[in-house]
Amino acid sequence: MLRMEGIRKVFPGVVALDGVDFDLRAGEVHVLLGENGAGKSTLIKILSGVYRADGGRVLQNGRPVRVAGAEAAEKLGIAAIHQEFNLVPHLSIAENLFLGRQPRRYGLLDRKKMEADAAVLLQRVGVDAPPRTPVRELGIAGRQMVEIAKALSLRARVLIMDEPTAVLTAEEVNRLFAIVRKLRSEGVGIVFITHHLEEIPQIGDRVTVLRDGRSVGQVPASAPEDELVQQMVGRSIEQQYPRDTGRVTPSAQPLLRVTGLRRAGVFHDIHFEVRAGEVVGVAGLVGAGRTEVARAVFGADPYDAGTVEVLGKRLPGHNVSAALASGLGLVPEDRKGQGLVLGSSIQENLGLVTLRKATRGGLVDRAAQKRDAGRIAERMAVRMAGLDQHVGTLSGGNQQKVVIGKWLLAQSRVLILDEPTRGIDVGAKVEIYQLINELTASGHAVLMISSDLPEVLGMSDRVLVMSQGRIAGELTAREATQDAVMALAVGTSAHGANEMEDSPRGH
Ligand SMILES: Nc1ncnc2c1ncn2[C@@H]1O[C@H](COP(=O)(O)OP(=O)(O)OP(=O)(O)O)[C@@H](O)[C@H]1O
Ligand SMILES: [Mg+2]
Numbered sequence: 104m105l106r107m108e109g110i111r112k113v114f115p116g117v118v119a120l121d122g123v124d125f126d127l128r129a130g131e132v133h134v135l136l137g138e139n140g141a142g143k144s145t146l147i148k149i150l151s152g153v154y155r156a157d158g159g160r161v162l163q164n165g166r167p168v169r170v171a172g173a174e175a176a177e178k179l180g181i182a183a184i185h186q187e188f189n190l191v192p193h194l195s196i197a198e199n200l201f202l203g204r205q206p207r208r209y210g211l212l213d214r215k216k217m218e219a220d221a222a223v224l225l226q227r228v229g230v231d232a233p234p235r236t237p238v239r240e241l242g243i244a245g246r247q248m249v250e251i252a253k254a255l256s257l258r259a260r261v262l263i264m265d266e267p268t269a270v271l272t273a274e275e276v277n278r279l280f281a282i283v284r285k286l287r288s289e290g291v292g293i294v295f296i297t298h299h300l301e302e303i304p305q306i307g308d309r310v311t312v313l314r315d316g317r318s319v320g321q322v323p324a325s326a327p328e329d330e331l332v333q334q335m336v337g338r339s340i341e342q343q344y345p346r347d348t349g350r351v352t353p354s355a356q357p358l359l360r361v362t363g364l365r366r367a368g369v370f371h372d373i374h375f376e377v378r379a380g381e382v383v384g385v386a387g388l389v390g391a392g393r394t395e396v397a398r399a400v401f402g403a404d405p406y407d408a409g410t411v412e413v414l415g416k417r418l419p420g421h422n423v424s425a426a427l428a429s430g431l432g433l434v435p436e437d438r439k440g441q442g443l444v445l446g447s448s449i450q451e452n453l454g455l456v457t458l459r460k461a462t463r464g465g466l467v468d469r470a471a472q473k474r475d476a477g478r479i480a481e482r483m484a485v486r487m488a489g490l491d492q493h494v495g496t497l498s499g500g501n502q503q504k505v506v507i508g509k510w511l512l513a514q515s516r517v518l519i520l521d522e523p524t525r526g527i528d529v530g531a532k533v534e535i536y537q538l539i540n541e542l543t544a545s546g547h548a549v550l551m552i553s554s555d556l557p558e559v560l561g562m563s564d565r566v567l568v569m570s571q572g573r574i575a576g577e578l579t580a581r582e583a584t585q586d587a588v589m590a591l592a593v594g595t596s597a598h599g600a601n602e603m604e605d606s607p608r609g610h
Pocket of ligand 1: 118143496
């Protein structure tokens with residue numbers, strides 16, 4: 104029903120799309136696969152009227168159409184959920200859902216109807232926050248679900264989803280897939296972008312692979328994962344998790360020690376250590392309090408009781424500069440809000456934390472800064488026009504690479520990573536894992552929060568499982584299996600008895 108032919112798009116210094124063909128049938132889920140920067144988001148932005156193509160054409164039911172702007176796309180029955188969130192943080196969920204098309208009565212905004220309609224949509228996607236909640240109070244997964252609800256409310260015939268599952272946990276992904284399957288059975292054509300290859304056979308029908316702005320082929324969604332990887336990165340990947348876990352000697356010095364950390368209603372009884380050379384994984388469901396603990400440890404948020412020590416020295420609470428000075432680093436979950444300066448160059452962003460170290464005689468050693476930035480950008484295969492490209496114009500995954508690169512360059516003794524490889528392609532992930540290995544091999548410690556269970560299991564020497572604001576259990580690399588982690592996370596295991604006093608804030 105929809106065809107794109109010979110699509111071309113050029114940005115300063117980059118040919119993002121170089122003659123791409125793509126077609127979508129009614130009632131199918133067509134997966135768009137490709138490395139970070141391959142051109143996936145650019146292609147769907149052309150289809151949804153965000154960008155104008157420099158060449159090629161779009162046909163709907165055999166007729167050429169012009170998708171000039173979001174409104175034109177809506178008229179053609181095309182709705183898109185973009186990789187970057189388009190929600191307005193200070194407005195309520197209901198206002199965001201109906202932005203620009205609020206129901207009116209006698210010319211006045213019908214708030215009651217709007218909130219009732221919003222409640223129905225929210226129930227459909229399983230968000231239990233009231234429609235009046237300001238969007239800024241939602242976690243990142245909650246915001247994604249609101250974006251999805253918004254797209255559903257448009258009743259589109261073509262639904263484009265750009266990495267909708269990147270920020271969701273297994274349970275939410277299942278709920279999303281149920282919605283997608285229902286829409287497919289109703290004849291909606293769905294374009295689905297993901298870096299989670301295991302999702303492809305579960306939800307997809309066909310896969311189109313993009314590489315460097317060209318379509319390199321089409322494969323059925325049931326193709327083996329190796330074949331998808333081979334198509335996507337042009338080579339096979341031997342070892343996705345290059346770590347020999349559980350090798351750290353237990354006597355190694357604890358670099359980070361957290362005792363009795365508590366914040367009323369959010370988390371409590373948080374005790375753990377991370378030793379030199381160790382990667383400690385933190386698993387749990389969304390809302391279990393993992394990000395909240397990480398932010399409190401780093402001093403970004405306050406806590407009510409407990410202590411945080413780095414290298415045996417106690418940190419003052421709620422003080423990020425003290426944390427940084429002690430050698431603690433945090434790669435935040437919300438990279439757009441907290442991790443990057445979008446209007447600055449790649450080089451400047453990579454140098455943000457290292458700046459102090461790169462000074463020589465009070466002056467910034469620009470040459471050294473540039474060398475380091477160039478080296479890390481090359482290792483992580485950041486797809487860019489040059490080091491002076493603004494970070495805001497990089498593809499989603501390449502932005503994430505810059506956030507990680509910045510902290511890997513900073514060489515913090517203790518690095519807390521919150522969902523580090525979110526949105527990163529399979530090839531670049533391995534490179535990040537190698538860099539984590541190099542850090543720990545040289546005596547650094549890493550605390551890694553991740554909702555990607557294979558990643559937690561493949562890269563952690565020990566795994567802490569959080570559930571409802573507390574640490575429900577700790578597993579060694581050998582004990583940590585998918586089942587063991589999930590049992591603790593949902594609180595069905597023997598250790599997971601419900602001795603909960605403070606109920607955590609829902610997300
Ligand atoms: N507004 C822009 N200005 C300049 N360059 C851009 C802009 N948008 C995209 N690009 C460039 O176009 C290329 C393709 O980017 P795109 O966002 O389509 O990649 P992607 O396949 O979606 O990657 P990811 O998996 O990381 O999201 C990249 O090199 C990117 O830097
Ligand atoms: Mg993208």
